[in-house]
Amino acid sequence: MKKSRILMIIGPLFLLGLFVYPLWNIRLEAPQYPIPLGMYIHINKITDELPHDVKNINLMNHYVGMKEIPEHMLEFDLFPPIIIAMVIIGVLIGFKANYKWFLGWFILMSLLGIAGVYDFYLWEYDYGHDLDPKAIMKFTNPDGTPMGFQPPLFGSKVILNFVAHSYPATGAYLMFVGMMMTLAAFFVGKAEEAKK
């Protein structure tokens, strides 16, 4: 079998790692939390980094009126079948299709990824801004608008006494490696085609 096809078959399989490993990690550091509070966002659930972290994040957040971190979201129903479908399509393309389809798969997957990130941003925005009007503590920005508590999409950010860190986790890295393999498959395939 051609090298490009092997890459294209294996690449999408890396996406299956998302069913085992979390996609994203958000971690909150504060002086009174020498061991930070953290949560992992998976494609189908949110879990503690250390036992009871999510419960304790909810407890801290209730002072400023933030909602509890949801146990269930629409995304948890949508993401797994989409990932499964992309894996199957990718593998089939690897076996059967012209190398140009490899790029097609990569672009589709990238678009889906961007959509996912945008969706994540919308959720974060809502989570950080839709505050209980009866909140115990109310903070405003220097311009007088109510302060939001949105964690960063990517990177680190100071929110009151916390420093929030938001970074990809193992699942996301596996996905990235897999996608790069499909992109590589396209270029290798192109080169193989040129040699003929």
Added chain:
Amino acid sequence: MLKKALYGLAIASVAFSSCGGPSADGGKKATTGALGSSVAEKAYVAPGEYDEFYAFISGGFSGQLAVYGLPSGRLFRVIPVFSQDPEKGYGYNEETKPLLNTSHGMVPWGDAHHPDISQTGGKVDGRWVFINENNTPRIARISLKTFETEEIIEIPNSAGNHSSSFVTENSEYVVAGTRFSVPIPQRDIPISEYKGNFQGSLSFLSIDKEDGDMDLAFQIRMPGFDYDLSHPGRGKSHGWFFFTTYNTEEAHSLLEVNASQNDKDFIAAVNWKYAEQLIAEGKFTEEAVKYAENEWDESTHMATSTIKKSVKVLDASKLPGLVYFLPTPKSPHGCDVSPDGEYIIGSGKLAAELTAHSFTKIEKAIAEKNFDGEAYGIPILNYEAINAGAVKNPGLGPLHTEFDGKGNAYTTFFISSEVVKWKLGTWEVIDRHPVYYSVGHLMIPGGNSREPFGKYLVAMNKITKDRYLSTGPEVCQSAQLFNIEGDKMELLLDFPTVGEPHYAAGCPADLVHPNTTKIFKLEENNHPYVTKSEKEARVVRDGNDVHIYMTMIRSHFAPDNIEGVRVGDRVFFHITNLEQDYDVPHGFSMIGANTSELLIMPGRTETSMWYPKEVGVWPFYCTDFCSALHQEMQGYVRVSPKGSNTPLTYTLDDDPLDM
């Protein structure tokens, strides 16, 4: 100018001494004289750093066990054991009251004496601390996961449980030896008929390998002496236990004179392996007694007390080979076994020298029946035949010896207020250091084991007058920390202690610190009155009893308004702390309750009882600062007159809780 020159010189010499080449003391910094400032450094633990050792120092008459760090001498915690502690609700809440139950009913105080750490293979393992109580003979086991008392057993046929609570080298047994001999069974006889009618008991409590559960395995009936201290054999002498005695005169009055007449008292050497065999062979008598066995259940967060009614007794006078007496000069107090198990050091409080017996020679003397008479049928071994040597003119009033694991021993001298270092085998004094003042016991971490950690020594002093800022007639007692790594002992630190620093045990911090419990898991809380979520919080009336199933979390109780309670009711607050975050306890106190507060750790349930006596609306609140809104963590109970029809309601934010 001259001053400046002197400063310059001083600085130069400091620089030289700290940066200079190897010196006579192996490159260590100078520690004496004007340049001795590095002493402070040696006991200094920087903010945020951990101490190297735990020290568990008994509170003596406080009845509790205090936890300190070494070398800093910082007090971390006082663990309530034999005395009620309103600070923690210990002995006041419904869950821990049973721990203080005895055959005499609830005893709210006891004097805590000798802590000892559990061992595996002759080394301290950092799992449990055992400690004895003298007045009401008891032994407690404290978990070093939770730093809480998990079990207390009363010792029957015993009075003044002093030669206790030392542990054998695989934690097979913890012992309890009676200080006061008494009529057994207790009866109404003239005190003047003491001799021959009063008897002693040495008790062996087995320890479960997994959960530490103690059981009174057997007792050994002994002559009516006073049993003072004890230590297990180890290594070659494993299987034996040694108990010092005083008052072998069997005096019953003015003991300071009448119990100090004999030139030699005894160390009782008990062959407990043989005792096990005798028990297995049925050579015991089952005696009717009454004692309380109190156990804490980590799953239900509750203690239960059971009154037990029998004990297996072996009579030392009738069972040859079970006990031998080692003659030891003048009312020996400490009875300390060297790390290799060869030497048994008897500290004759009134003797001019320290006596060391050789276990090898003891075995030989027993084999050759080299006896020097007997007492109540128990053979007395020939003193010359078993004596390994003596430390001559070491000081006045030797009390207690521990070892550094490098062939040296350290003995406290009460009367001459000093610690003396001497060499095992050659019996020569190497060093001595004064203490301030009247030192009782000392401790080297791992001291009662095959592997002492010979870096620090803690001397525990009885008197401190003029040593600290005064606090009226009652001044603090204190401990002193020495570095014992070098040839000379080096005094590093004084620190005041809780109660009387009576005796101590220590171990490396890494045996304990990583294994401690941080929270109690709510899902594992099987308390019969647990409330695992606010939705389950409720109030239930059962005749005149009102059970309030309440929760606490930052920063409110649920429910926080309760109505329908009446004068004459008995109200139980069963409160569960719903937190699952380390170091977030909440407190609870109710106005007019004739008990203490509760202090409830995350995931735990505790119960406080309250008899409302007056009509009104009465507040309760959180007593332990828990969050920015701690002050708002409060609620009310409305109390209506006896027989009124006020409906029973319970709300939070004016809403019923199960919505």
